[in-house]
Amino acid sequence: MAKVGDEALSPSSCPPWEVADPLSGGQARRERLPVPLTRSRRDQPPGRGRRRRRGVERETPLWLSEDDLQKMQLLASGQVVSKTRIPAHGQVMRVGLQLVGDAKGNVLPASPERDCQDGRCGLIKRPGDLYEVLAFHLDRVLGLNRSLPAVARRFTSHLLPYSYTDGSLRPIIWWAPDLQHLEDANNDQNSCALGWLQYQDMLQPHRLTLMAGDAPCSRIPHGEWSRLALFDFLLQVHDRLDRYCCGFQPDPSEPCMEEMLHEKCRNPEELVLVHILVRRSAPSRLVFIDNAGRPQHPEEKLNFRLLQGIDSFPAAAVATLRSGRLQSLLLESLRVDRELWESQGGAKGLIPLLQTIDRRARILLRYIREHNLTVFEDLPW
Structure with missing residues (x-):
């Protein structure tokens, strides 16, 4: 997808995603003419096309x-x-x-x-x-x-x-030009101010019809939070639903520890959600930003708090997780970005990361089964 540099880094010379200095010991790359979107011909995957x-x-x-x-x-x-x-x-x-x-x-x-x-x-x-x-x-x-x-x-x-x-x-x-931000300079990374307890109350089934029209985030339907929870769990994005790291024991080097946020877990009334954004053109549809997540987050510390209060998940996404083809589909998609693909050593360098996501997907599927959670069909937009 992106332009290709003069040389590709092997996985051994540059661990995936740890790219603070991807040209260690080398010279800066010369700019080349832009390379158009590319996609190698491969057998069509069933059901996706x-x-x-x-x-x-x-x-x-x-x-x-x-x-x-x-x-x-x-x-x-x-x-x-x-x-x-x-x-x-x-x-x-x-x-x-x-x-x-x-x-x-x-x-x-x-x-x-x-x-x-x-x-x-x-x-x-x-x-x-x-x-x-x-x-x-x-x-x-x-x-x-x-x-x-x-x-x-x-x-x-x-x-x-x-x-x-x-x-x-x-x-x-x-850059989406119509992201809706609060006017509060201290809370401008949100479209609406929402505390953890408010969020959990909003997820309760009886609240679906009782939510006041002017309540924070009241225009965002239940299914949006389900999509967000699934996405954040697979990537282990904490800085949205759990910026305080209340769902796992953080290392001392974690920002939530250095900024003394973790201490607030003792008082749920102080906990707030961040990066909850919508676009003015679609105020009932969440926009996911700052999605870097944690590729190296240990499996024994997976943050299940991200799933708290969620009782159903989008059927199409769950079906993809169950298909056993998540890794191959991601490889097919990532191949479009040629700069990324070649810098990581192609499939060989990317597979360890995709295996991590795939393991998290299997853990999520087990969580869904054990808690008897349901799936819902996506409505066309």
């Missing part, structure tokens, strides 16, 4: 929509034409992007705000957040469709600081 897309050189998986592919192409190949720092977010940069031949971009001078309102911006994150790209593909393979498009890319633009152009592979995530 592929098709030839207009404007795409090869076939791509059906679960990646035309809109996904267009945004991925922008993120992978768009020229950086503007940049904006994101306050209080460290090594995160919002950039305006322009594809070669973009008539509108060629006529108008670069403007960060206009570029972003037109959907032509991306958020460059830290090399250590590369797992977000895998999270995007997991979201699409499972049919959740709640994450924003993401690709892996190396940057060379003179507009960016050297730390962004030193050859490191970074994730870039599409």
